[in-house]
Amino acid sequence: SQTIHQWPATLVQPVGSPLSLECTVEGTSNPNLYWYRQAAGRGLQLLFYSVGIGQISSEVPQNLSASRPQDRQFILSSKKLLLSDSGFYLCAWSVTTITEAFFGQGTRLTVV
Amino acid sequence: AQKVTQAQTEISVVEKEDVTLDCVYETRDTTYYLFWYKQPPSGELVFLIRRNSFDEQNEISGRYSWNFQKSTSSFNFTITASQVVDSAVYFCALSEASTSGTYKYIFGTGTRLKVLA
Numbered sequence: 001s002q003t004i005h006q007w008p009a010t011l012v013q014p015v016g017s018p019l020s021l022e023c024t025v026e027g028t029s030n031p032n033l034y035w036y037r038q039a040a041g042r043g044l045q046l047l048f049y050s051v052g053i054g055q056i057s058s059e060v061p062q063n064l065s066a067s068r069p070q071d072r073q074f075i076l077s078s079k080k081l082l083l084s085d086s087g088f089y090l091c092a093w094s095v096t097t098i099t100e101a102f103f104g105q106g107t108r109l110t111v112v
Numbered sequence: 113a114q115k116v117t118q119a120q121t122e123i124s125v126v127e128k129e130d131v132t133l134d135c136v137y138e139t140r141d142t143t144y145y146l147f148w149y150k151q152p153p154s155g156e157l158v159f160l161i162r163r164n165s166f167d168e169q170n171e172i173s174g175r176y177s178w179n180f181q182k183s184t185s186s187f188n189f190t191i192t193a194s195q196v197v198d199s200a201v202y203f204c205a206l207s208e209a210s211t212s213g214t215y216k217y218i219f220g221t222g223t224r225l226k227v228l229a
Contacts, residue, residue, distance in 0.1 A: 019161060033131070043221035044157075044203065059216075098145050098164075098207055101217060103157040 001026035006104030023091030116220035137203030
């Protein structure tokens with residue numbers, strides 16, 4: 001069966017520090033991968049999605065970047081965190097973009 | 113423009129009551145897909161249902177039912193005989209083709225459901 005792993009679960013980082021969140025999927029090949037951010041009490045904002053290795057689409061210009069170095073690995077990064085980067089980050093995968101997405105357990109990031 | 117609207121920010125019901133969560137979507141595509149997800153306090157989103165635009169049949173799964181009406185662009189979710197364990201944030205989502213031709217998911221802002229014992 002397919003599983004998605006996302007870590008760390010919580011993270012407290014100072015302003016200006018770098019960020020690296022990792023997500024891996026097991027049990028499937030060539031998944032579509034997504035990074036979402038959920039601000040407190042708000043909906044999900046799509047940050048990046050990838051339909052294949054090295055293919056990254058950015059939905060919202062911001063302080064973050066994403067990479068897909070391997071088929072089932074999706075990384076969210078920042079060189080210098082801002083206070084506004086705080087939030088709940090969710091990684092997800094789907095077989096195609098018209099089938100349901102399955103989500104990781106999320107990373108709660110607090111920038112202080 | 114808002115693609116997926118969940119006008120109900122928060123709903124509180126007493127256990128065993130029925131509750132309907134509204135979802136209104138906007139799209140120009142004739143082919144699109146609608147989803148409902150549940151986000152319990154743990155934070156992980158749980159997939160509930162997927163519906164394509166050509167299938168307007170309502171669906172029932174246990175205490176859950178979904179009413180899809182293209183005429184009103186709505187995809188509402190009803191929980192019958194609610195239970196405390198149903199307390200969560202529920203998201204409606206739309207998958208439509210982006211300008212690059214690939215589909216992407218667009219989520220509503222969610223409805224927080226509180227079921228009181």
